[in-house]
Amino acid sequence: MSMQECIDYLLGEMDERRRTRFERRLKRDSALANELRRCSEDLASYADMVVADVRPSDEVWERIEIEVDDAKIEEAPSSPLWIWMRSKTVWLGTAAALLLLLNFAQWLNRPSGAPQSAPSKDREEGSGLIVQESLSPRSETPLIDAVEVELRRLRERVNSLDGMVASAIESDIDRQRRIRELQRERRRLESQIEYLEDNYMELLAVAEPLLQEGFAGERRLLELVSGDRAAPGEDGQVSGIWTRAEELLGDRMVAVLSTSSFSLSATGNADRLFRPDSALAEGFEQAIVTAPPSEDIRAGSPEPYALAFMNEAEGLGLVSFGNLPRLPADQRMMIWGSGEDGAGYAPIGELPTGIGGLTNVVMRLPGEAEVTDRLVVTVESAGADLPDQPRGRVLLETREP
Amino acid sequence: MPCLADRMTSRSESQGRGQDQAADERCLAGVAQGSNAALKQLYQRYSGLVFGIALKSLSDRVEAEEVVQDVFVKVWRLAARYKAERSSVKGWICLMARSASIDRLRRRASRPRLVGVEDLSFFGTTEEPRSSNADRHEKLAAALGELRDEHRSSLELAFFKGYTQREIAEALGLPEGTVKSFLRRGMIKLRRAFGQEGVGP
Numbered sequence: 001m002s003m004q005e006c007i008d009y010l011l012g013e014m015d016e017r018r019r020t021r022f023e024r025r026l027k028r029d030s031a032l033a034n035e036l037r038r039c040s041e042d043l044a045s046y047a048d049m050v051v052a053d054v055r056p057s058d059e060v061w062e063r064i065e066i067e068v069d070d071a072k073i074e075e076a077p078s079s080p081l082w083i084w085m086r087s088k089t090v091w092l093g094t095a096a097a098l099l100l101l102l103n104f105a106q107w108l109n110r111p112s113g114a115p116q117s118a119p120s121k122d123r124e125e126g127s128g129l130i131v132q133e134s135l136s137p138r139s140e141t142p143l144i145d146a147v148e149v150e151l152r153r154l155r156e157r158v159n160s161l162d163g164m165v166a167s168a169i170e171s172d173i174d175r176q177r178r179i180r181e182l183q184r185e186r187r188r189l190e191s192q193i194e195y196l197e198d199n200y201m202e203l204l205a206v207a208e209p210l211l212q213e214g215f216a217g218e219r220r221l222l223e224l225v226s227g228d229r230a231a232p233g234e235d236g237q238v239s240g241i242w243t244r245a246e247e248l249l250g251d252r253m254v255a256v257l258s259t260s261s262f263s264l265s266a267t268g269n270a271d272r273l274f275r276p277d278s279a280l281a282e283g284f285e286q287a288i289v290t291a292p293p294s295e296d297i298r299a300g301s302p303e304p305y306a307l308a309f310m311n312e313a314e315g316l317g318l319v320s321f322g323n324l325p326r327l328p329a330d331q332r333m334m335i336w337g338s339g340e341d342g343a344g345y346a347p348i349g350e351l352p353t354g355i356g357g358l359t360n361v362v363m364r365l366p367g368e369a370e371v372t373d374r375l376v377v378t379v380e381s382a383g384a385d386l387p388d389q390p391r392g393r394v395l396l397e398t399r400e401p
Numbered sequence: 402m403p404c405l406a407d408r409m410t411s412r413s414e415s416q417g418r419g420q421d422q423a424a425d426e427r428c429l430a431g432v433a434q435g436s437n438a439a440l441k442q443l444y445q446r447y448s449g450l451v452f453g454i455a456l457k458s459l460s461d462r463v464e465a466e467e468v469v470q471d472v473f474v475k476v477w478r479l480a481a482r483y484k485a486e487r488s489s490v491k492g493w494i495c496l497m498a499r500s501a502s503i504d505r506l507r508r509r510a511s512r513p514r515l516v517g518v519e520d521l522s523f524f525g526t527t528e529e530p531r532s533s534n535a536d537r538h539e540k541l542a543a544a545l546g547e548l549r550d551e552h553r554s555s556l557e558l559a560f561f562k563g564y565t566q567r568e569i570a571e572a573l574g575l576p577e578g579t580v581k582s583f584l585r586r587g588m589i590k591l592r593r594a595f596g597q598e599g600v601g602p
Contacts, residue, residue: 004585011559033486040492042588045595047495051453056469061444064473
């Protein structure tokens with residue numbers, strides 16, 4: 001009979017009255033509880049055997065987690081002790097306990113001659129009496145302990161909720177989107193920097209053949225100027241470089257062929273590339289930008305050439321040299337600068353010997369602004385003191401207008 | 402009468418089940434204390450079974466997944482009320498899945514068509530059954546196959562479709578008392594089969 005009842009109970013065949021009666025019996029009849037357990041396990045095993053081997057999608061667990069976390073937040077203040085604590089009775093009781101404590105303290109501080117057992121008038125009347133009847137001194141500590149425990153539990157719960165709130169803020173969709181945007185922007189800028197740096201070298205490589213042609217033929221120099229001063233070149237070839245330079249560097253730097261001047265304006269790009277990374281000393285230092293080996297580019301072109309980038313505002317310059325000759329030990333290469341007035345040159349520094357190929361050299365210009373108007377590279381004697389003016393063979397010089 | 406090897410298998414499986422139950426109870430205690438990790442363990446263990454029950458009842462994947470969600474949220478809420486003396490954790494979850502599925506079936510606007518015995522098969526799906534041990538499954542299927550068609554149909558309609566005994570009687574054209582008897586005999590045979598093969602208690 002008990003098995004049939006268990007089956008009926010488990011399969012929901014019982015009406016409310018029968019079910020209540022059955023559940024009451026379960027509490028006192030362990031054999032019936034055992035039978036119920038066996039029946040439920042039989043049914044579970046039956047189901048386990050019969051149903052297909054399937055799995056819910058991964059999203060189901062995510063949904064459960066969200067619902068459970070929401071439930072945690074909703075249910076936080078509804079613990080039985082919390083409800084109990086919010087009841088008026090409890091607060092009356094707590095207030096009464098505090099009053100009792102106060103009375104007890106007063107009693108301890110009573111004049112020593114006063115009879116210990118005699119209740120004061122206050123405690124015989126009003127709330128004092130109620131306190132004495134409803135809460136004995138022994139019950140104060142458990143009550144206070146319970147409050148302490150509950151407070152501790154609630155504080156822990158608050159801390160846990162703080163964590164959840166922090167986590168929720170982190171996962172806030174708008175913030176996430178903003179973070180993603182910033183990260184994307186950063187990546188874009190990094191990529192732009194990388195692109196500019198890489199293609200800066202390409203720009204040089206593109207310009208070199210023309211520059212070489214300029215030195216070898218028309219003695220032209222390639223000048224890099226800021227965008228607003230730039231003008232298209234004189235011929236199709238130069239325009240091609242112009243276009244390519246624009247493609248490479250956008251409005252940050254353009255290339256223009258100058259037929260008249262070696263006076264160059266600095267560009268933002270030059271600033272960015274040269275200034276922060278170059279430890280400039282007196283004279284020359286090799287630039288951080290390393291060019292490809294000259295043999296690959298300059299095959300069959302022994303003529304030396306130079307491409308200068310100047311930043312007058314900062315007093316910095318970069319000269320890109322190609323095909324510099326290797327000199328014997330008793331000779332050295334000097335670079336000089338002069339102003340428009342033609343009053344003479346001032347020494348800028350000594351080029352490293354044996355550098356060959358295409359080399360970029362960063363230089364700090366002398367204080368006078370005019371020195372950047374013309375440049376000349378000469379071969380001087382290594383042993384002697386540096387002359388005031390260039391005396392040796394001119395290797396390179398700014399073309400006359 | 403099972404042979405010695407079978408009995409040894411049965412005993413070791415029985416020990417395994419005891420360990421499973423103990424592990425389940427530990428998980429459930431963790432869930433009662435608010436542990437998501439413990440809930441996830443139970444989910445990993447039983448979500449397939451719950452989903453299978455719901456799918457067999459409802460024949461709808463989306464609804465079946467909703468049942469899985471309902472059941473495990475309920476496990477979360479009711480973990481503290483679980484009574485080990487009345488059910489194993491697996492049985493508790495399983496019956497919760499059945500109950501949730503049948504509630505949904507009943508909420509559907511139109512009652513599903515009553516099916517006849519000829520429409521029911523023991524494995525009411527073309528998908529592979531859950532049992533991972535093919536040999537064991539085969540033995541059990543054979544044992545369960547000893548159930549008469551009416552027993553199996555009654556069980557299936559009652560458990561998965563939530564039919565009352567009266568509704569089953571109507572569907573099968575039998576007296577209600579006979580259906581009641583089918584269910585009881587079906588359960589006895591199941592218990593015997595599970596007991597011998599170590600699936601049941």
